[in-house]
Amino acid sequence: MRKTTIAAAALAGAALLAGAAVSADAAGTPAAALALARQGLPAGDGWASDTTGTTGGSAADAEHVFTVRTRDELAAAVAGDTPKIVFVSGGIDANAGYSCADYADPAYSLEAFLAAYDPAVWGRATKPTGPLEDARARSAKNQGARVNIKVGGNTTIIGLGGSKISGANLLIDKVDNVILRNLRLEDAHDCFPSWDPTDGAAGNWNSLYDTVTVTGATHVWVDHNNFSDGNNTDDTQPLYFGRPYQVHDGALDVIRAADLVTVSWNTFFDHDKTMLIGSSNTVGADVGKLRVTIHHNRFANVGQRVPRVRFGQVDVYDNYFYATDEDTYSYSWGVGVYAQVYAENNFLLRSADIALDDVVYDWRGTAPGGITELGTATRVGTGPVSEVNLVAQYNATHDPDLPPATWVPALRVAAPDPATAVPTLVTAQAGAGKLGF
Numbered sequence: 001m002r003k004t005t006i007a008a009a010a011l012a013g014a015a016l017l018a019g020a021a022v023s024a025d026a027a028g029t030p031a032a033a034l035a036l037a038r039q040g041l042p043a044g045d046g047w048a049s050d051t052t053g054t055t056g057g058s059a060a061d062a063e064h065v066f067t068v069r070t071r072d073e074l075a076a077a078v079a080g081d082t083p084k085i086v087f088v089s090g091g092i093d094a095n096a097g098y099s100c101a102d103y104a105d106p107a108y109s110l111e112a113f114l115a116a117y118d119p120a121v122w123g124r125a126t127k128p129t130g131p132l133e134d135a136r137a138r139s140a141k142n143q144g145a146r147v148n149i150k151v152g153g154n155t156t157i158i159g160l161g162g163s164k165i166s167g168a169n170l171l172i173d174k175v176d177n178v179i180l181r182n183l184r185l186e187d188a189h190d191c192f193p194s195w196d197p198t199d200g201a202a203g204n205w206n207s208l209y210d211t212v213t214v215t216g217a218t219h220v221w222v223d224h225n226n227f228s229d230g231n232n233t234d235d236t237q238p239l240y241f242g243r244p245y246q247v248h249d250g251a252l253d254v255i256r257a258a259d260l261v262t263v264s265w266n267t268f269f270d271h272d273k274t275m276l277i278g279s280s281n282t283v284g285a286d287v288g289k290l291r292v293t294i295h296h297n298r299f300a301n302v303g304q305r306v307p308r309v310r311f312g313q314v315d316v317y318d319n320y321f322y323a324t325d326e327d328t329y330s331y332s333w334g335v336g337v338y339a340q341v342y343a344e345n346n347f348l349l350r351s352a353d354i355a356l357d358d359v360v361y362d363w364r365g366t367a368p369g370g371i372t373e374l375g376t377a378t379r380v381g382t383g384p385v386s387e388v389n390l391v392a393q394y395n396a397t398h399d400p401d402l403p404p405a406t407w408v409p410a411l412r413v414a415a416p417d418p419a420t421a422v423p424t425l426v427t428a429q430a431g432a433g434k435l436g437f
Helices: 003-021 031-037 071-077 110-117 131-147 390-397 419-429
Strands: 065-068 084-088 091-093 148-150 155-159 164-166 169-173 176-181 184-186 194-196 204-206 212-215 218-223 226-228 252-255 259-264 267-269 292-295 298-300 313-317 320-323 333-335 340-344 347-350 360-362 370-374 377-380
Touching (some): 347 419, 360 390, 370 390
Parallel strands (some): 148 169, 176 218, 184 226, 212 252, 320 347
Antiparallel strands (some): 194 204
16 A cells, blocks of 8 residues: 555555444353443543443443444444443454554655754754654654544443554543443554654653544543553664654553543553543633543553643552563653642652652742642562652752642542552553453
């Protein structure tokens, strides 16, 4: 297929499939999966249960229950706002049949890009502009037409046993009422990262695709899924301009005035930029939004943003933070502008080389924002468990202090589990494949 026709072909294929080629198909689907697909979020289970609650596609009629096995079937089945249930079967690769070379614009090559924008040639004062940067952006647009899969409202997506979605950015954009459960999601890689010499002291490569992006959407429940980079982790990428050529963005980002989200019983592992809540410091549409509950998740050797928060009231409780790779670890809780984070009964297993005052990071600048922390437990390796206050550890070595949050969560189905019980409980029950089918 010619590179210049990839975007058009992807859109045309999706339109055709939406019309006729994907049919309702629950034949052979386990009864337990069908029953699960009719479930909504329990009352009181975090922010996504607020107001109208989150039911996803539980009201779907028989004609809107689909089993999908390819990227195009998936894109067609999840489109639109009619209540629908979508079962994922087998391995779906959003890039199947395409390589990075297939997406590349004829005027683009990485070698030419590196030569043109080497800081020794281009400098560090301005971002790249000109024909090669334009060609890189066109290349990224070609890939985006293939890997961005827009999920409509009133949708439940369930992964069947052994299924996996790789290379895709599930985009939940300005819709309401979406449930993702039992999915294995990995390696939403960007073939054409952008170079920004002004990002930090040494510049950075930045990527375009999250595994799941919740942007401007409401009532979203993300439950019992696996998120990872698969075998394509960022620490295996080359260095260009002395900086890692990072091909992944977020695992699960909640941005641009999205609201009322519950993230429960998932596993996140071998990823860097894990969960960004709020993408801009600008006071505007995000005020009063970005309300997210994060509970009973396992975060294993992820680098940062677990989560990084701006503006939102974010409840972080009963999570298991497993941080034993000091070479890739940056921080966990990022307190940004106007953030209101409430962290309770979390457990941190860490390497001795990760200091306690590294776990929290203050991104506020001169803006307000705060974090309340209760009941954290920690241990180094197999050593003894001890109570700790990570915010106090941060404040003891940094100025200014991070103040407490100004709110207390009310939307919980039960009192938090003790932090000491979290590792066993979460390891046993979090992630895909733990829902009984």
